[in-house]
Amino acid sequence: MKNLLIAKILHNIADILELQEVPFKPQAYRRAALAIEGLTEDIEERQQQDKLQEIPGVGGSIAEKIGEIIKTGKLQYYEKLKKEIKINFEELNGIPGLGPKKMKVLYQKLGVQDARDLERVIKQGKLQNLPGFGEETARNLLQGIELLKTRPKRFLYAQVLPIVNEMLKRFQQYPFVQKIEIAGSFRRGKETVGDLDFLVISQQPEKVMYAFTTMPDVSKVLAKGTTRSSVVLSNGLQIDFRVLREKEWGSALNYFIGSKEHNIELRKLALSKGYTLSEYGLFRLKGKKLVAGRTEQEIYGKLGLQYLEPELRENTGEIQAAQRQRLPKLVTVKDINGVFHNHSSWSDGQNSLLEMARKAEEIGFKFVSFNDHFGHMGITNPLNVKRLPGYLREVEKIRKKVGIRVFSGVEIDILKDGTLPLSPAKLKELDVVIASVHVSQKMPEAEMTKRVCKALEDYPVNILGHPTGRLLNVREPLALNLEKVFEVARQRGVFLEINSQPPRMDLDGLKVKAGLQAGCQFALSTDAHAAGGLEFYPLGVLCARRGWLEKKDVLNCWNLRKVEKVLEK
């Protein structure tokens, strides 16, 4: 799978061309790179089928370059560019306030290649002599470098959720705030966010911005104006505030929810229909007459589109689908009747089976499924052949104590050779079998793919647990050909798990969508290790929605009898 390598090279080319001030080409390379990053299938297979140019943004020239990378692992054109400019773009791009123009000056005049060089020349006071650089710029860049060193890359959705709720509560209380909503990638339900964007309607913007920039947890004010301000909290999280007028609420909401790629496509569509779209509204090109802006529905309507839920706005075909009135009716939190994959004190969970079941009942679920670890050596205190009967008896007991359906089962390890440590016959006695990779996670792609597929083929598995195994900000995904795994899962009627745990959210939206297109169905799980963990199921719903799922695609939304039936393997 060379997708990410190729995307990276194209990004780097875009960086270099941008620095050389080559017009338009950088965007072209960037667009192709983004499209390839989002691709779930192996780009080498695309190439073999001669279908590279079907990727949006990939034309003849870039297709040829991709071919060269696949064939030789290198790209002459890129090697040539690299010789011209040696800069660590990835690092320098992370410094706020530093863009391609300043980078170029710093490189040409002072030979700055990375953050360390930059820090050195600033401290030597060499910046002041450069055109366009002043004391303030030097100070800001230095602070930017500090930020780069300390700030976590991206925040988990669940990590910022309490901050969002607290901010909303705080500002709703102020008499000078008429309306406040959260936008940005948080609103789109992305599993991680880089910053938070709030939109406010107020007749007294100065008061809003004062209240915002003087909040107790603010460590730095990046910008402060009457319509836009930005701060950084002590944990490094950046928050942006915009104050708007009622008549532009819809267009601003649309603009700040994003994604950027969605916005660009939307604006192009507007132009093709004789309009221009900005955060201030949809205007006729001729005469600049305001056509829509108060609500998002109004704007999408004028552009001939169905209303698009924020989770869909990633420019992965949603605009085309909305044009044809073919958008999915997305699954919602209240459609979820219960959750799979929960751990108790029988393995590595904090609470007893009964405590967990009572919590599930309290949340309002109609069922809960227990799947304590089986066969994993080490800290997880796994179930084994000897302990399993006792576990099942205990589940039987609590069934009589709660008013919801309780499924019994295990989360069983897919061993290195693709076998499971319990026979198919024994597994059939359980309600729900979840198979997951926990041990030997570093394995070449072909081997890992074979291993997972073999487990699904040889055993009565109901659900493939956290399919990619990646942990946000911590661990990369398993080397796995998901296309092949999806195909086997579809054939064998194995549900793909959508794991709601904050650092997992696995599969994520994009991969859910790929699974859906491959004909797979999904099971939503909480993977709770304590009673409170059951409350994270809305995170899984976000992944499902971002993956275009409807009720019919998600096992948890089916009626109980149908669920029981499909689980009998």
Added chain:
DNA sequence: GCCGTTTTCGGCCCGACTGTTTTCAGTCG
């Protein structure tokens, strides 16, 4: 370098804030 329901050539999203200027370029989202 890519793309097309006005186009195979001539376009390529749009505006606020900052800092360094003295009317604007660069950066950001």
